[in-house]
Amino acid sequence: MEKVRTRFAPSPTGYLHIGGLRTALYGYLFAKQRGGDFILRIEDTDTTRYVDGSVQIIYDTMRDSGIMYDEGPDIGGNYGPYIQSERKAIYTEYAKLLVEKGGAYYCFCTPERIAGLKDSEGNVRYDKHCLKLSKAEIEEKIARGEPYVIRQNVPTEGSGTYHDLVYGDISVDYKDIEDGILIKSDGMPTYNFANVIDDHLMGITHVIRGTEYLSSTPKYNLMYDAFGWERPVYIHLPPIMKDAQHKLSKRNGDAGYEDFVNKGYIKQAIVNYIALLGWNPKSNVEKMSLAELVERFSLEGINKSPAIFDETKMKWLSGEYIKEMTIDEFKKLALPFLKKSEAFGKFNEDKLLNLVKTRVQILSEIPEKLDFLTDFKEFDISLFVNEKQKASVELAKEILPKIKDRLSALADFTNSALFETLVALSNELGIKKQALLWIARIAITGKGATAGGATEIAELLGKAETLRRIDFSIELLNK
């Protein structure tokens, strides 16, 4: 059987956005699952939209996310070059061939003439004016240096049908397709031409791309047929939406892969989440590594309807990945974010990491989770009130000095010793340990909620700082 070859063909017009990455991912999964090859091709035929540095971003993003290609501009392969701007001569050659075969023709019409073709609705549609030109006339105009484009010669009657593996049979009447430009006046091909030539020459067996090409595919098929080439299998993918009516796009400034990584999303979670946008594994397992995705991916699970990107769920997945990491793995990833915390360097690093590991979903949340360690200042004493724990301001006033005495006398300032001591004290006082521990925690943090309990925090703060804070709180209560 023929070896499966899929490709991802982005335009270097900026960063690689989530939608593009998902297209790449599916192409990768499909090929890898079948032992095939996944190819990266850069579609830079529109020089006006080219953004400097974006090719490098594409390489980096794909490597970083693990969606690695087998052939591409930076790694080579047997079907290069893999950058369209370097394939100009190839397109010219095939355009001429297509003209000979009757599938295309030279057009010398000026933009002004074409603008004059507006119908009553204001729509412009090319009238095949130059199709009538004789070979001699064409040669003469070219010799004279007249600018020209090459247009596709689309039949005026009939229709084109193909079978998409996701959307089923798609049929478009040729009368609804215009004679589009294949080669621009600057000699560069348009996507409409280059994709056909490249996919064929690069041996692409399955074309996986967004639905924006669903209705233009019949005109590509016309070219495959004219050349006498076998058409590839088509797999069109539903769009990823920002909300019900807007596609996720960089135009709207929507976040890309890099942005999410910078925000501290776990990379595997990003890939895992986007795999789930438009595809379902037909099982209740949602958390899957790239290798598992390769194994489980199936065309049957691809959805036809647009999917709205839900950052909240991706965050949850990111948190799931964090929870299953070992502390060492977590440390490696979390350190750059931990360094942004005021607490970094002032407290035991491993303890900080442990405190935060089950409490963050994305790494950028780390500093805020630790702010209570360094941000201790005057607070609202009503925080001492907690009905459920039976804690009150009065009780705090009464027992805080006793807590202080007990802790001052304590030599072993570890979590377990602290806990034992304070529980013993609560028993002596005949109050719930929850009440005492609540008051202690408020006294040393001034925060209603903290990542960690009273004794855990006291150990981290150390004896001196813990006592200082208790003094501060006693003073605050007596004001």
Added chain:
RNA sequence: GGCCUCAUGGUCAAGCGGUUAAGACGCCGCCCUCUCAAGGCGGAAUCCGGAGUUCGAUUCUCCGUGGGGCUACCA
């Protein structure tokens, strides 16, 4: 406007003629607990509308409505 296409809770979605219409995120409640998390248990919440086909439509057909795409010398 024309053409292509899509339509189940707030979101991702299962379903493929007969179901108490899965599951996940989020939300709410309870349990656990040294607060918050984590963990456990439970709950609220969905078939766009109208015709048809059928004994029976979420499921099939058509129409409508709504969304997306294409209609560029952009991809």
